[in-house]
Amino acid sequence: MKAYIQSKTNSKTLDGTFQIYDDQEQKMLTLRFSKIHDPVRILKNKGYFACTDFEVVGEPGRLYDLDFWLNPKAGNLVVTEQKVHKHPADNQGNKTARYTFKDEEIVDLQ
Numbered sequence: 040m041k042a043y044i045q046s047k048t049n050s051k052t053l054d055g056t057f058q059i060y061d062d063q064e065q066k067m068l069t070l071r072f073s074k075i076h077d078p079v080r081i082l083k084n085k086g087y088f089a090c091t092d093f094e095v096v097g098e099p100g101r102l103y104d105l106d107f108w109l110n111p112k113a114g115n116l117v118v119t120e121q122k123v124h125k126h127p128a129d130n131q132g133n134k135t136a137r138y139t140f141k142d143e144e145i146v147d148l149q
Contacts (some may be wrong), residue, residue, distance in 0.1 A: 040079070040089045040107060043118045044072050056096055059105065061123050063137065063149075068123075069096045070103055082143045086110035086119065100130035 046053030057070050070093035079089045087109040095101040104125035109116040126135035138145045 040075055040091070042057070043107070043109075044091075048072070055091060059121060059123065061126075063123065069102065070094060070105075071096055082108075083142065087116060090124065095127065098127075098130065100132055101127040102132050102134055103127060104134050104136075108124065110146075126129075 048057050049114050057072060059068050061068050073092040073094050076090040079087055082088045083130060085108055089107045091105050093103045093105055106124045107118050108120040110119045125136045128135045136148055138147050
């Protein structure tokens with residue numbers, strides 16, 4: 040997961056910025072990696088699943104929760120899907136969910 044994030048940032052470390060298009064807000068987000076939530080899980084028929092926090096560049100405490108799905112390909116795990124799970128509710132690290140999981144399926148909340 041960290042290797043994927045590093046490959047998509049504008050530097051070779053996790054200090055660089057990461058961009059993802061937010062289809063709900065219809066804009067490109069510029070974020071900085073904060074952490075990977077434990078544990079990384081395996082979801083039936085979807086592969087490995089990693090939940091992460093990214094901070095909005097220039098706005099300390101404003102966190103997005105991004106979800107990544109990874110699957111084996113040629114002996115490596117590759118990211119096959121990425122999605123904004125939660126967006127910042129405030130600058131205290133609180134977030135508002137856009138979807139939840141029911142029996143490992145995504146259910147929209149909005």
